[in-house]
Amino acid sequence: HAGRVVTQPQMLRELWGPHHEHHAHYLRVLVGKLRQKLGDDAAAPLYIATEPGVGLRFLGREKTPPPGEP
Numbered sequence: 001h002a003g004r005v006v007t008q009p010q011m012l013r014e015l016w017g018p019h020h021e022h023h024a025h026y027l028r029v030l031v032g033k034l035r036q037k038l039g040d041d042a043a044a045p046l047y048i049a050t051e052p053g054v055g056l057r058f059l060g061r062e063k064t065p066p067p068g069e070p
Contacts, residue, residue, distance in 0.1 A: 002060025005051050031056065 009021040016026060031048060034040075040047045049057045 002058050005055050005057045007055035011055065 008024050008027055011027055012020045012023060015030075016023070020026065035042060035045075035048060038047050042048075042050060045059060047059055049059055051057055
């Protein structure tokens, strides 16, 4: 669903069940680790953008090589 905003409660419910909808800390930790593995910068995201007060958006863009690299 690239480009769509997914709310924090939606993600928490899908990942850990309905009893965890208010445990946003779980999601922050998971997304932080995912960004680290992907080499994604929250300030200039390539893959996961934070929509403040709403949730996250998967950008779905391929990481492009720096100029001069194939």
